[in-house]
Amino acid sequence: xxxxxxxxxxxxxxxxxxxxxxxxxxxxxxxxxxxxxxxxxxxxxxxxxxxxxxxxxxxxxxxxxxxxxxxxxxxxxxxxxxxxxxxxxxxxxxxxxxxxxxxxxxxxxxxxxxxxxxxxxxxxxxxxxxxxxxxxxxxxxx
Amino acid sequence: xxxxxxxxxxxxxxxxxxxxxxxxxxxxxxxxxxxxxxxxxxxxxxxxxxxxxxxxxxxxxxxxxxxxxxxxxxxxxxxxxxxxxxxxxxxxxxxxxxxxxxxxxxxxxxxxxxxxxxxxxxxxxxxxxxxxxxxxxxxxxxxxxxxxxxxxxxxxxxxxxxxxxxxxxxxxxxxxxxxxxxxxxxxxxxxxxxxxxxxxxxxxxxxxxxxxxxxxxxxxxxxxxxxxxxxxxxxxxxxxxxxxxxxxxxxxxxxxxxxxxxxxxxxxxxxxxxxxxxxxxxxxxxxxxxxxxxxxxxxxxxxxxxxxxxxxxxxxxxxxxxxxxxxxxxxxxxxxxxxxxxxxxxxxxxxxxxxxxxxxxxxxxxxxxxxxxxxxxxxxxxxxxxxxxxxxxxxxxxxxxxxxxxxxxxxxxxxxxxxxxxxxxxx
Numbered sequence: 001x002x003x004x005x006x007x008x009x010x011x012x013x014x015x016x017x018x019x020x021x022x023x024x025x026x027x028x029x030x031x032x033x034x035x036x037x038x039x040x041x042x043x044x045x046x047x048x049x050x051x052x053x054x055x056x057x058x059x060x061x062x063x064x065x066x067x068x069x070x071x072x073x074x075x076x077x078x079x080x081x082x083x084x085x086x087x088x089x090x091x092x093x094x095x096x097x098x099x100x101x102x103x104x105x106x107x108x109x110x111x112x113x114x115x116x117x118x119x120x121x122x123x124x125x126x127x128x129x130x131x132x133x134x135x136x137x138x139x140x141x142x
Numbered sequence: 143x144x145x146x147x148x149x150x151x152x153x154x155x156x157x158x159x160x161x162x163x164x165x166x167x168x169x170x171x172x173x174x175x176x177x178x179x180x181x182x183x184x185x186x187x188x189x190x191x192x193x194x195x196x197x198x199x200x201x202x203x204x205x206x207x208x209x210x211x212x213x214x215x216x217x218x219x220x221x222x223x224x225x226x227x228x229x230x231x232x233x234x235x236x237x238x239x240x241x242x243x244x245x246x247x248x249x250x251x252x253x254x255x256x257x258x259x260x261x262x263x264x265x266x267x268x269x270x271x272x273x274x275x276x277x278x279x280x281x282x283x284x285x286x287x288x289x290x291x292x293x294x295x296x297x298x299x300x301x302x303x304x305x306x307x308x309x310x311x312x313x314x315x316x317x318x319x320x321x322x323x324x325x326x327x328x329x330x331x332x333x334x335x336x337x338x339x340x341x342x343x344x345x346x347x348x349x350x351x352x353x354x355x356x357x358x359x360x361x362x363x364x365x366x367x368x369x370x371x372x373x374x375x376x377x378x379x380x381x382x383x384x385x386x387x388x389x390x391x392x393x394x395x396x397x398x399x400x401x402x403x404x405x406x407x408x409x410x411x412x413x414x415x416x417x418x419x420x421x422x423x424x425x426x427x428x429x430x431x432x433x434x435x436x437x438x439x440x441x442x443x444x445x446x447x448x449x450x451x452x453x454x455x456x457x458x459x460x461x462x463x464x465x466x467x468x469x470x471x472x473x474x475x476x477x478x479x480x481x482x483x484x485x486x487x488x489x490x491x492x493x494x495x496x497x498x499x500x501x502x503x504x505x506x507x508x509x510x511x512x513x514x515x516x517x518x519x520x521x522x523x524x525x526x527x528x529x530x531x532x533x534x535x536x537x538x539x540x541x542x543x544x545x546x547x548x549x550x551x552x553x554x555x556x557x558x559x560x561x562x563x564x565x566x567x568x569x
Binding site: 082 | 231250
């Protein structure tokens with residue numbers, strides 16, 4: 001299957017929102033991280049990062065807990081700077097890991113309505129990446 | 143035939159007007175990207191049945207825009223990442239009311255020329271000194287005016303916002319009075335959330351040139367006295383942060399300084415030319431804007447390029463146009479009357495062709511003035527060329543502020559501008 005970071009970013013975010021609203025914290029969290037990763041990778045392609053014929057990035061094969069800071073280093077010059085300012089210089093996905101998919105549901109236990117102490121900051125950060133993608137789409141970059 | 147940048151938007155608007163009903167009769171949003179390519183954003187889902195797509199229109203659109211079109215002419219709601227952010231963007235400009243067509247113009251720089259002014263909480267009088275071209279005596283006039291105001295007992299705060307070509311700090315501050323930090327430091331420190339009160343205090347120096355007991359000149363230079371990393375900081379200074387564009391950051395800095403210094407008046411030395419700093423200091427900080435000019439065709443032509451942008455996209459023009467005032471700088475010694483008359487006429491033509499309303503005088507709120515109306519934005523304030531103010535260096539030569547030279551060159555200017563800006567607040 002070919003890679004389409006833009007399309008995948010939108011799908012992961014939308015599905016994360018559905019899970020979040022049903023208080024399905026664990027998988028919502030997983031998908032916010034994947035949405036942000038695909039979003040930043042779509043941005044990097046738009047900013048000129050090299051890709052394989054499959055559409056995958058040649059470098060940066062990491063998840064969002066590492067990719068956030070890699071993006072900060074990658075983006076440079078007038079085009080990149082427009083987007084760096086969107087993102088917090090402290091990586092909000094530092095405490096996110098793709099291996100969470102093996103974790104027990106109770107690890108994400110939270111009584112009652114949002115905000116969820118772990119998931120809500122990831123939701124906020126993924127939402128900012130989404131806004132940045134909208135900007136980049138209007139700009140003609142992605 | 144090659145379609146050039148300016149023709150592409152005209153053609154897009156024309157086509158949308160002709161085919162408005164075919165497009166669903168909804169408000170149309172034209173999105174022009176960083177390359178100048180134009181798409182049509184529609185607040186509906188992409189049609190699944192290919193036969194229902196307005197293919198004929200898309201083909202026409204591509205033909206009419208050439209390289210400034212996309213292969214996919216339409217941008218549908220379900221293809222967007224954040225449709226609210228797009229359709230409700232603050233930068234959306236209405237370019238036609240019937241039929242309803244909006245434009246979202248994505249730019250790399252320069253968006254500040256059209257954005258709304260930022261409300262000030264301090265209400266302190268601010269004045270921007272700007273020249274569309276350099277070499278018009280702007281900074282010298284600023285220094286002389288600041289000195290005059292301070293001698294009259296006013297507390298004057300000056301910001302050197304000419305970051306690419308700083309100077310007013312050095313003009314008015316001897317090394318011994320220069321502070322450790324400058325505006326450039328605040329900008330890089332604020333981006334990492336450590337623009338604290340101590341930084342703010344160490345950004346301001348007092349000019350020793352004032353002999354008044356009450357008044358003073360406090361100066362915020364572009365850089366601190368020990369600066370060795372200026373380019374490294376400058377190349378990061380214009381960062382926009384999530385939730386605050388560069389103008390909002392400058393506004394925060396200005397308000398923090400105003401609260402700390404409690405000045406009677408703030409003078410902003412703006413960078414010359416059509417730069418973002420100028421856009422912000424003229425249109426977004428609620429400042430009275432002095433537009434310095436030499437009476438040359440290239441000066442008026444350059445102002446015209448700027449004014450035409452406001453004329454074409456005027457959504458916020460009414461919020462700052464009353465603050466504009468032309469200043470004829472360094473008026474030559476010979477045949478002054480003729481020079482000034484010609485200057486006034488050129489300025490009048492500029493305003494008439496671009497910013498003044500074309501309505502008759504019967505409409506009360508019309509922005510329109512007689513050529514000879516002294517209080518009109520185009521009617522120039524003036525100061526004269528004077529040998530004493532060449533090689534202007536008041537720190538090492540205090541004599542330059544001798545009463546006669548100041549009165550000869552700047553007498554009328556100082557009275558008129560002070561009266562205009564501070565009115566009867568001058569003791």
